[in-house]
Amino acid sequence: MSKTNTNILRSLLLLSYVIIITLVIYGFGALYSYLNTGADRSKMLHTEVKQVDQYLPELQWAPLDNEGRPIDEQTLSKIENDYLDAWYVKYVAYKTNTKQGIDDYYTKSARANIFNIIAINTENKTTIEATTLEHHPSLEFFSEDGQLAVLTDHDVIEFKRIYKSEKLITEVTEKSSYKVTLLLEDGFWRIRHLVKIDSEPYAKEKGNPPIKISKITGINYYPQVNPWDMFGDSFDTKIITADFDIIRDSGLNSIRVFVPYDSFGKSSVDSTQLDQFLKLLDIAEAKNLKVMVTLFDFYGDYSVLDWTLTQRHAKVIVNALKDHKALSFWDIKNEPNLDFESRGEKLVTAWLDKMIDFVKSQDPNHAVTIGWSNAQSANILKDKLDFVSFHYYEALEELDATYRALKTKIPDKPVVISEYGVSSYSGLWNPFGNSEDDQAAYHKTIQSVFTKNDIPFMSWTLYDFDKIPKEVVGRLPWRQNAQKHFGFIDENGIQKPSFKFISKE
Amino acid sequence: MTLKYLYISILCILLISTTVALQISEASSYYKSLSKQSTFTAGDTIELKFLFSGNADVYLYCSNSYGSVVLNPIATNTKLSFSIPKSVSKKSGILNWQLISDKTEVTGQVNIKPKTSIKTIESYLGPPSIEAGGTDFTMLVIIPTDDLDNPLIDSTKVEIKRQFLVNQNTSDVFTEHGFGYRNIYSETKSGRILISSEVLELNSKEYDVNVVPAIPTNFEINAERIHDYADGNQITTFKTTVIKDRYCNNVSDGTFVTFFITNKDGYKSKTSGLTINGIAVAELLHPDHEEQWSIKAYVEGMANSNKIELDYKQAISDFDVVFSEDKRTINIGPLKSFMSQRAPDGLQVNLLIYKDGLLQEQFIESSFNGKTKFHLNTDRFPKGNYNLEIKVAGMTKTFSDMSYE
Numbered sequence: 001m002s003k004t005n006t007n008i009l010r011s012l013l014l015l016s017y018v019i020i021i022t023l024v025i026y027g028f029g030a031l032y033s034y035l036n037t038g039a040d041r042s043k044m045l046h047t048e049v050k051q052v053d054q055y056l057p058e059l060q061w062a063p064l065d066n067e068g069r070p071i072d073e074q075t076l077s078k079i080e081n082d083y084l085d086a087w088y089v090k091y092v093a094y095k096t097n098t099k100q101g102i103d104d105y106y107t108k109s110a111r112a113n114i115f116n117i118i119a120i121n122t123e124n125k126t127t128i129e130a131t132t133l134e135h136h137p138s139l140e141f142f143s144e145d146g147q148l149a150v151l152t153d154h155d156v157i158e159f160k161r162i163y164k165s166e167k168l169i170t171e172v173t174e175k176s177s178y179k180v181t182l183l184l185e186d187g188f189w190r191i192r193h194l195v196k197i198d199s200e201p202y203a204k205e206k207g208n209p210p211i212k213i214s215k216i217t218g219i220n221y222y223p224q225v226n227p228w229d230m231f232g233d234s235f236d237t238k239i240i241t242a243d244f245d246i247i248r249d250s251g252l253n254s255i256r257v258f259v260p261y262d263s264f265g266k267s268s269v270d271s272t273q274l275d276q277f278l279k280l281l282d283i284a285e286a287k288n289l290k291v292m293v294t295l296f297d298f299y300g301d302y303s304v305l306d307w308t309l310t311q312r313h314a315k316v317i318v319n320a321l322k323d324h325k326a327l328s329f330w331d332i333k334n335e336p337n338l339d340f341e342s343r344g345e346k347l348v349t350a351w352l353d354k355m356i357d358f359v360k361s362q363d364p365n366h367a368v369t370i371g372w373s374n375a376q377s378a379n380i381l382k383d384k385l386d387f388v389s390f391h392y393y394e395a396l397e398e399l400d401a402t403y404r405a406l407k408t409k410i411p412d413k414p415v416v417i418s419e420y421g422v423s424s425y426s427g428l429w430n431p432f433g434n435s436e437d438d439q440a441a442y443h444k445t446i447q448s449v450f451t452k453n454d455i456p457f458m459s460w461t462l463y464d465f466d467k468i469p470k471e472v473v474g475r476l477p478w479r480q481n482a483q484k485h486f487g488f489i490d491e492n493g494i495q496k497p498s499f500k501f502i503s504k505e
Numbered sequence: 506m507t508l509k510y511l512y513i514s515i516l517c518i519l520l521i522s523t524t525v526a527l528q529i530s531e532a533s534s535y536y537k538s539l540s541k542q543s544t545f546t547a548g549d550t551i552e553l554k555f556l557f558s559g560n561a562d563v564y565l566y567c568s569n570s571y572g573s574v575v576l577n578p579i580a581t582n583t584k585l586s587f588s589i590p591k592s593v594s595k596k597s598g599i600l601n602w603q604l605i606s607d608k609t610e611v612t613g614q615v616n617i618k619p620k621t622s623i624k625t626i627e628s629y630l631g632p633p634s635i636e637a638g639g640t641d642f643t644m645l646v647i648i649p650t651d652d653l654d655n656p657l658i659d660s661t662k663v664e665i666k667r668q669f670l671v672n673q674n675t676s677d678v679f680t681e682h683g684f685g686y687r688n689i690y691s692e693t694k695s696g697r698i699l700i701s702s703e704v705l706e707l708n709s710k711e712y713d714v715n716v717v718p719a720i721p722t723n724f725e726i727n728a729e730r731i732h733d734y735a736d737g738n739q740i741t742t743f744k745t746t747v748i749k750d751r752y753c754n755n756v757s758d759g760t761f762v763t764f765f766i767t768n769k770d771g772y773k774s775k776t777s778g779l780t781i782n783g784i785a786v787a788e789l790l791h792p793d794h795e796e797q798w799s800i801k802a803y804v805e806g807m808a809n810s811n812k813i814e815l816d817y818k819q820a821i822s823d824f825d826v827v828f829s830e831d832k833r834t835i836n837i838g839p840l841k842s843f844m845s846q847r848a849p850d851g852l853q854v855n856l857l858i859y860k861d862g863l864l865q866e867q868f869i870e871s872s873f874n875g876k877t878k879f880h881l882n883t884d885r886f887p888k889g890n891y892n893l894e895i896k897v898a899g900m901t902k903t904f905s906d907m908s909y910e
Contacts (some may be wrong), residue, residue, distance in 0.1 A: 012772055068644065068686065109654050110571075116592035117572035126575040140682045145631025150682050162605075164575055169564060170605045178570070179682055181648065181656070183629075193648070193683060195657050196598035197571040201612060437572055485515035 004227035026299035053086035053267045053307070056312040057131070062138030062154075071142045071149075079149055079182060080137075082189035087132055090114060091305060094128040097121055107183055107190045129304040133311065137180075141323035146184065157202055159354065161347070170349060173416075175202035204357045207293045210386040211367040213329065213414055216456035217503050218254030218292070219247060219420055221420040224491065225421065227470055231273040232263065240280060243462060244287040246489075251503035254328060255284065256292040256418060256458050259317060261299035265307040269316040277317075290328035292418070292458070293321060294371060295359075297334055298471055301373040302351050310351075311358055320362035330359050330366055331418065333371035335391065337380070356384045372420045376425045377401045382410050391460075393458040396442060399449050414456060416473060417456060420446060421460035424496065440497035443488075447505040459502065463487040531849060534559030534608045539584070542617045542689075546652050547597050551589040551615065556602065561585060563606040568616070570598035575605075579837055597655035624652035626702060626709040634715035635691050637752055642690040643714045643833035649704040655681030657704070664703040669716075670696060692715045713811070719750035721808040726764070728800065728815055730791070735817035736842055737793025738849040743776070743811065745781035745802060755783035762787070762802050769797040772861040793852060794899025795819040821848055821898040832907055833883070839893060847875030848898075855896040860889060881909070 045500060059080060064071060070450055082105060087103035096120050102111050108503040121127065133176045134157040141150040160172045176199035223243060226234040247255060257280065264273050284291050321327055332355050339348050348466045367386035372378045388410055392399060406415055426433030434442070443459075450457050464487035473479040486490075488499040539554040551907040553565065553875040566573060566585040574593055578585040593600070594617065601614035618896060627648040631726060643726045645665060666675045678685040689700060695718045702709045721906075730741040743764045748756045762785035763777045778787035792798075796817040802810040820843045827836040835856065840848040852872040857881050858865045861885040866885070870877045893904040 017687045090572070113571040113592070113596055116590075117574055120574045120590055120592065124575055124577070128573055130573075143631065143646050143682070143686070144642070144688070145629075147631060148629050148646055150684060151681065152523070160568075160573060162573070162575060164564060169575070170566060170603070172566065172568075172603065174568070174599075174601065176599070181683060187897060194602075195596075195656065196685065197602045199568070199599045199614060201603075283593075325608075 004341060009343045010498045046225070053309060053312070055131075055308050056267055056314070057082050057084065057133050057135055057308040059084065059135040059137065062136065064139055065388075065482065066139040066142050067246050068142045069144050069146065071139060074336060075142075075146065076139070077190045079124060079139075079151075082181070083137070083153075083182065083191075084135075085150075088190050088305070091128075091130045093118060094121065094130060095305065104188050105190055107185060107192045109192050110194065113194075126158055127163045127166070129163070130158060131304045131307050133142070133157040133308065135157060136399075148184070149182045149189065150196075151180050151182070153180060154281065159304065159307070159350070161350070168344075168346060171346065173202045175200055210367070210413055213367050213456075214290075216234050216254050216290075216328075216416055216458065217252050217254060218290075218456075218458035219252055219488075219502070220458055220461045221255040222461060222463070222465070223256055224465065224487075224489075227461075227463075227465045227467075228258075228260070228469045229263075231260075231276050235273075235276045235279075239278055241283050241287075244283055244289055247462065250459060250488075250499070251311045252289075254290045254292060254458060256294060258294045258297040258334065260297045261295075261310070261313060264313070264317070267312040269313060269320075271411075274317065274320050275442060278320065278324065281321065281324045285324070285326040289326065292329045292331055293317075293325050293327060294331035294357075296332065299333065300339055300343070302339065302347050304347075306352060307354065310355065314355065314359055315362055318359055318362040322366065329387075330363070330368045331389065332356060332368060333360065334371045337372050337374070337377035351379060353384065356381065369416070369418075375406050378406055378415070379409060382413065385413070387416055388416040389416040389418040391418065392417050393422075396445055396449075399446065400453065403449075403455060405451055416456040416458070417450075418440075418444070418458045418461045420457065421486045423482040423485045424464075424498070425482045429481050433482070436496045436498065440501060442505060443498045443501035447501050447503075451505055460486050461486075462489060464490045464496075466491055506524045512879045527553050534606065536563070536585070536606060536611050538611055538613055540613075540615075542615070542619060544814040545594070546593050546621075547619050547655050548591075548615050549617075550722045551594045551600075551617075553589070553602060555585040555587075555611070556583060557585050558583065560606060560608075563604055565602055566600035566605055566768055567593065567600055569593050597653075618655050619655035620651035620653065621658070622651060623649050623657060623707045623779075624704045625650050626704055626707060628702060628709050628712065630700065630712045630714065632707055634717050636719050637691050637693055637695045637750065637754055638719045639690055639692055639714050642665060642688040643698075644686055644688050645700055645712070645791040646679045646684055646703065647678075647680070647702050647704065647709075649680065649685075649707075654729065656680075659683065661685075661704060666701050666703065669798045670694060670698045673839075689714065689750075693754075694752075695752075699899040707761065718754035719752060721748045721760060721804045722751050722754045723808050724748045724802075724810050726802045726810040728813060732816075732818035732843075733816060733818055734843045735792045735794050735796055735851055735898070736849065737791055739787050739791045741791060741815065742749070743778075743789070743800060745783075748780060748785070748804070748808070749783060756780055756804075758782070760785070761803055762804055764789075764800055764802045767799050768792070792817050801829070818843070819899065821852075821900070824897050824900070824902075826904070827897055832909060833881045833886075835879045835881070835893075835895075836876065837878070837897065839878075840872055840874065840897060842877045848872055850874065853889055853900065855894075857887065857894040857896070859892040859894070865891070 035280045064155050086105035089105050093099060093102055099115060102114055136154040137151045139151050154177045156176050158174045158176060161168060162170050177197050179195045179197055182189045183192045222238045223230050264270055281291055332352055336352055352370060359368055369385050369387050372390040375390050378388050384387050422434055422439050424434055424436045424439040427434060465484050468480050468483045473483045488502050489495050524582055535558045538554045538888055545551055564576060565576045576587045578587050597617050597619040598619055599614050604611040629646040632643055647663050649766040650726050651657060659681050661680045662676050663678050665687045667689060678687050695716050698714045698716060700712045725746045728741055728743050731739055732773055745762055750756060756769040758781050760780040763775055764787050765776045776787040776789045778785040799812055801812045821840055824837060824840050837854055840852060842848045850873050854870050854872055856868040868879055888909055890906050890908045893907055895902045
């Protein structure tokens, strides 16, 4: 007994010894690693600061004709970056009523003005979400020692959403001009003086009369093997060429294709994918098909401070594609009304409104539309669009009445149905679903409605798909399976009965 | 039955009347700006007043140069008034406002001018030193501001005063875009320009700019030595003439001058000095044997001197070598210099020992009291025949086939 006790005691002693030594070593280790943190040279020198695009409003320098020292391009771009960052940090400050970042971009006496306004807004429970969309600066002066610059920023387009106690009370768009004095301090071009010299409410003047569109008989297109993911590594011109032959031969003249916002690189557009898109247009041109390009697919942020980035995205894409003969229309966004609930109708509409103006400013020669998900939303922004388009997945028998009602509201512009169709899925998850024959009957009937009312149409879609990304309809199997069977051609490449009615009754 | 109709009709009337009343109240919400004044001076109390009827639950959005605020009204029966906070109204520039109500949109703007009195002169002067000659210049930028830190109105007169040597003058510039500037050129003399400015009778502090001499022009050199013997002991001093720029200003103190010395075999040495009052001085030890030096000095990349030649005469004409009985101790000297005086301590004496044509060892000693002594150790140099060579002051004496026991 006592021997056992001694052994227990011994092992306890041994164990405690091991534990103590472990703790001591751990303690020294922690102290050592603590003492080795902080003084990281790369951090001290700011060599690791990653350049992330946060704010990219349109900015156009006036031709350089400044007094003082001639400026070099590098300094000018440094001034431009810091000046835009100054706007950005200011708007972040007003959105959150915090002072983060202001110190870097405003001199001591200038930042006091911003802090005063933050104090007032905090007290009044006001927050302001704002962005600038355009700047037209002209450099007035650059000092001989390179430490002071004065510029006049003409016609700055500012958009503000003003909240009081977290409730949106108004939206303002202004066109203002500012005189700005900047000083080079601690490596930052900081704003020393900012004087608003001019301001007026801004509304884009009525643009050109709507662009006439030709007769559309079309289809929404994704390849069978990689729906919603046709660009990038899986881009295949052979498949696309073959598919376009099928579409052309079926008697259709248009396709609708999507540009996913995220995978195309957001504000820094991936040139490989853009080239692939141009190849797709080349093939379409060769096959005599017109392409409706739907921008901003899967974009869902809409926050005001993100607008300049979407603007940059649209600028690159629109300018790359606008001269292509195969391009027919711009569809700003697919079914943006589905984001009304989560992002707010006003915010989404404001974004669309500005984006229509922007796309038109970049490409005045192609008609612009928005692919609303239902006929009820099709009224929104109708005056700004060249033609109205909506998607129809409701009951077939109501289409005629719905379309006519809409047409009376929008008598002067074409109204296009840019998506419609029915799934031929009936199975475990929906035993009472439509058969392939039902689908054919649907298409036959709808074609008769189109013919009767002379409705331009684009169907959903060419193929049945094997897999649907969860971003499209979620993960629920009955939705996934239904979405897989909207095609005119099944997954084995065999034409379904509906194919007969793909372009005509 | 009649009661039922009556009931329905009463309900209908009620419904219609409330709708009508609502419409009336909406239609009658009416706002009109009463403020006529459209120009203010920074710091003024700005109160925007509106005549209204109907809904008093409105806000005023207003935005100045730096940001936007939303204000609540003070309402009386027919009037709404908004007082713009001091920190917003004190900044110059356009202040635009908009009355936020659910019905009519009333907008407007006021122009806030900076004060006409000045508080501070913000001056930026640079670069801080410029080159003489009238082409280089420094720039003075003046931003006059009022006591609320607004830049004064454009076309404000700025007097810029400068003083240099005997000249003193004043010139005027007028501000544009909130600032005024003037280039201040150097003259042909080096020195210091004092600069100040005056705006609306407020004077700035004094600024100064150094006018440094322009780059040096070519110069001459000369050498000084106490004798021309190659004694390896005295020092030759090289000196430049006063180095000047092309406007006859002495070059800046500390201008680096390098002297390159080439000996008769073509080997180069260099020594250097910094200018003080335009003159650079450098020194080098005399050679210890007959030599011809040619010397040229450079301010690198900018200017150079003429070339001078110096001859050094042999100071020591001969020397004695005395071996001990076992020949292992070798006494050299006395070494006599040019006046037969003992050569100064530190003269280098070389002893080279060869065996079978191969160099075995080289000893270097310095003379002391005109003498040097070498001792050949028996362990290092065992029995045999050796050739010895002794070199002093460029002279060599050879002892062949010395046999050692």
